[in-house]
Amino acid sequence: MNRDSPLDNLRVVLVETSHPGNIGAAARAMKVMGLSRLYLVNPRCAIDDEARARASGAVDLLEAAVLSDSLDAALADTVLAAACTARRRDLPHPAYTPRQAAPLLLSEARAAPVALVFGSETFGLSNEQLARCRWLINIPANPAYMSLNLAAAVQVLAYELRSSLQDATIPLPAFEPARHEEVEGFFAELERTLVAIGFLDPASPKRLMPRLRRLFARAGLEKEEVAILRGILGAINKRSGQ
Amino acid sequence: MNRDSPLDNLRVVLVETSHPGNIGAAARAMKVMGLSRLYLVNPRCAIDDEARARASGAVDLLEAAVLSDSLDAALADTVLAAACTARRRDLPHPAYTPRQAAPLLLSEARAAPVALVFGSETFGLSNEQLARCRWLINIPANPAYMSLNLAAAVQVLAYELRSSLQDATIPLPAFEPARHEEVEGFFAELERTLVAIGFLDPASPKRLMPRLRRLFARAGLEKEEVAILRGILGAINKRSGQ
Numbered sequence: 001m002n003r004d005s006p007l008d009n010l011r012v013v014l015v016e017t018s019h020p021g022n023i024g025a026a027a028r029a030m031k032v033m034g035l036s037r038l039y040l041v042n043p044r045c046a047i048d049d050e051a052r053a054r055a056s057g058a059v060d061l062l063e064a065a066v067l068s069d070s071l072d073a074a075l076a077d078t079v080l081a082a083a084c085t086a087r088r089r090d091l092p093h094p095a096y097t098p099r100q101a102a103p104l105l106l107s108e109a110r111a112a113p114v115a116l117v118f119g120s121e122t123f124g125l126s127n128e129q130l131a132r133c134r135w136l137i138n139i140p141a142n143p144a145y146m147s148l149n150l151a152a153a154v155q156v157l158a159y160e161l162r163s164s165l166q167d168a169t170i171p172l173p174a175f176e177p178a179r180h181e182e183v184e185g186f187f188a189e190l191e192r193t194l195v196a197i198g199f200l201d202p203a204s205p206k207r208l209m210p211r212l213r214r215l216f217a218r219a220g221l222e223k224e225e226v227a228i229l230r231g232i233l234g235a236i237n238k239r240s241g242q
Numbered sequence: 243m244n245r246d247s248p249l250d251n252l253r254v255v256l257v258e259t260s261h262p263g264n265i266g267a268a269a270r271a272m273k274v275m276g277l278s279r280l281y282l283v284n285p286r287c288a289i290d291d292e293a294r295a296r297a298s299g300a301v302d303l304l305e306a307a308v309l310s311d312s313l314d315a316a317l318a319d320t321v322l323a324a325a326c327t328a329r330r331r332d333l334p335h336p337a338y339t340p341r342q343a344a345p346l347l348l349s350e351a352r353a354a355p356v357a358l359v360f361g362s363e364t365f366g367l368s369n370e371q372l373a374r375c376r377w378l379i380n381i382p383a384n385p386a387y388m389s390l391n392l393a394a395a396v397q398v399l400a401y402e403l404r405s406s407l408q409d410a411t412i413p414l415p416a417f418e419p420a421r422h423e424e425v426e427g428f429f430a431e432l433e434r435t436l437v438a439i440g441f442l443d444p445a446s447p448k449r450l451m452p453r454l455r456r457l458f459a460r461a462g463l464e465k466e467e468v469a470i471l472r473g474i475l476g477a478i479n480k481r482s483g484q
Contacts, residue, residue, distance in 0.1 A: 029394055034384040057389050099405060140404050142276040147299050152271055155394040156401050162382050163341060199477040211470060219461035228453060235441040239482040 005034065006109035007161060012154055013039040013074045013081075015129060016120040020045045024054030024062065025151030026118075031058035033158035037113075038065040039074040044120070054151075071117070071129050079112040080105070083125055083133035084153055086146050095136040098157055102164035116157055121150050178221045186226050186233075187213060193233045197240055247276065248351035249403060254396055255281040255316045255323075257371060258362040262287045266296030266304065267393030268360075273300035275400035276407075279355075280307040281316040286362070296393075313371050314426065316357065321419035322350045322462070323357040325367055325375035326395055328388050336460055337378040340399055344406035354419060358399055363392050373452065374426070376459040420463045428468050428475075429455060435475045439482055 012030055017023055017040065024047075027038055038061050045051075047062050055062050068074040075081050082101060083093070096104070108114050117133055119125035130136075139156055141148055148156075178186075191209055194200035200208055221229075254272055259265055259282065266289075269280055280303050287293075289304050297304050310316040317323050324343060325335070338346070350356050359375055361367035372378075381398055383390055390398075420428075433451055436442035442450055463471075 025391065025394070028389070028391055031387045032383050032390045032394075034386075056391075057387055097405070139401070140408055141274050142404070144276075145273045145299055147270070148274045149267065149270060149298070149397075152267070152274075152394065152397045155391075155397055159381070159398045159401075162384070163339070166382050194474065194477075197474075197477045197481045199474050208470070211467065215461050215463070215467050219457050221457070225453065225457050228450070232436065232439075232441050235436075235439045236478055236482075239439045240478075 005165070006106045007034045007165065008036065009109035009113050010035055010105065010161060011037040011039050011074070011078065011113055011115040012158075013041060013071070013115050013117045014043070014150070015041040015071060015117060015125060016044055016123070017150065018044045018121050019150075020048045020051035021054045022121065022150045023047060024051035024056075024058075026154040027051075027055040027058040027061040027065075029151055029155035030158050031061055033155075033162040035158050035161070036061055036064070038062070039068060039115070040065050041068045041071050041074050043067070071132050075115050075117075075132060077113050078115045080108045080135070081115040081117055081133040082135040082137050083117045083119075083130050084137045084139065084157060085119065085124055085130070086138065086141065086148070087124065087130075087136070093130070093133065093136045095138055098137055098139055098160040099164075101135065101137050102160040106161060106165055116154075118150055118153060175222045175224070178223045178226045182223065182226045183216075183221055186221070186229055189230060189233050193236055196237065247407070248348045249276045249407065250278065251351035251353075251355050252277055252347065252403060253279040253281050253316070253320065253355055253357040254400075255283060255313070255357050255359045256285070256392070257283045257313060257359060257367060258286055258365070259360075259392065260286045260363050261392075262290045262293035263296045264363065264392045265289060265307075266293035266298075266300075268396040269293075269297040269300040269303040269307075271393055271397035272400050273303055275397075275404040277400050277403070278303055278306070280304070281310060281357070282307050283310045283313050283316050285309070313359070313374055314423070317359075317374060317422040319355050320357045320422045321354040322347065322377070323359055323375040323422060324377040324379050325359045325361075325372050326379045326381065326399060327361065327367055327372070328380065328383065328390070329366065329372075329378070335372070335376065335378045335456060337380055340379055340381055340402040341406075343377065343379050344399075344402040348403060348407055350419065354421070357422075358396075360392055360395060373455060374422075376462070417464045417466070420465045420468045424465065424468050425458075425463055428463070428471055431472060431475050435478055438479065
């Protein structure tokens with residue numbers, strides 16, 4: 001990420017977290033997706049060896065974490081705070097899925113700090129805390145078991161932000177595709193070979209060649225692959241004395 | 243999820259996992275998104291108290307986990323195996339982001355089992371293990387720190403599958419796809435045949451089989467196609483007196 005990445009303007013605010021392991025794992029989840037600003041509001045635990053172990057190579061985020069004694073302090077300067085919660089129906093906030101929210105969050109974060117707010121493992125966010133946030137983000141979950149781990153929720157949001165930022169496609173390695181006449185040359189030699197080895201009866205060809213054409217059409221043959229396949233056909237023909 | 247959900251056909255296969263906490267957290271990550279089929283290939287640790295603590299309400303998935311002593315055993319009956327890995331450039335597989343892969347995985351899983359394969363925390367997947375998988379899935383990450391936790395990777399994939407399922411109607415595949423062991427049986431016979439006709443030198447195999455695996459992986463072989471291809475190999479072997 002360059003210095004101007006909107007990810008640098010995205011704060012992860014953990015409120016009243018109880019388990020040091022979750023703070024560490026949240027730091028790792030952030031760093032692996034390119035987020036770096038961790039805020040801890042009244043944590044109920046110390047940043048201990050377990051936190052550092054779970055942070056792995058993201059201990060720097062723990063060391064740089066901003067400790068606040070109120071949610072308002074952690075939200076100072078932000079232009080948007082979004083609460084990540086399973087709650088929804090009883091609240092008046094606009095609610096988004098992570099996928100819907102990510103581009104909007106990034107758009108705001110191009111200009112000014114934006115916060116993602118996560119409540120405690122046991123109690124979530126209070127109504128008063130939720131009232132400080134403009135949006136809700138609801139991560140889709142199994143209605144029969146909605147108990148998403150705190151660091152896993154941070155991971156999903158961080159992943160969505162990075163995916164949304166990055167061009168959605170990772171290009172396939174650029175191989176040179178075969179030309180029409182090369183592919184047709186291969187099919188012609190394949191057909192001759194299948195006749196020669198007695199697998200294809202020219203008097204009753206059935207659907208054999210169309211089936212094979214369909215298979216290779218799905219793959220989309222590359223130039224080098226045609227060369228390999230024709231080499232194999234050459235070896236077969238030599239062997240069977242054609 | 244109802245009985246017909248494609249999520250019921252999605253296996254999470256953890257290979258040679260070292261940390262019980264990661265197995266537990268992976269189970270929780272799965273259940274919260276509606277996945278339930280956990281496979282453990284040669285785990286390097288026990289399912290202990292730490293695993294159960296991190297699984298939280300998903301201890302049932304740990305208890306139902308299938309233990310296998312080989313990746314092939316865990317992939318038996320699957321029609322598609324996708325390896326989740328940070329590796330890409332040196333490999334011939336088609337590579338997708340989780341977002342690109344999710345609808346395709348769900349489409350296959352409507353008809354038959356599909357596997358998501360995750361390597362060990364330290365060593366990832368070996369080349370031989372990767373060769374058993376048709377696709378790669380690369381989770382986008384910070385190039386300066388790519389160290390995604392194993393359970394966090396499971397969480398991201400499970401989240402994408404659930405999001406994708408909720409987003410769209412997914413078509414049934416039109417033809418019956420080949421199972422893992424059928425495809426592996428074809429590759430084994432292909433390799434023997436190429437050696438027999440003198441095209442493949444076992445002392446210097448180069449990249450021939452990986453190249454051919456890549457070609458057929460792109461196509462995604464159907465059951466009938468495997469039967470045709472094995473018929474051709476049988477005719478070649480008969481002809482050249484094998």
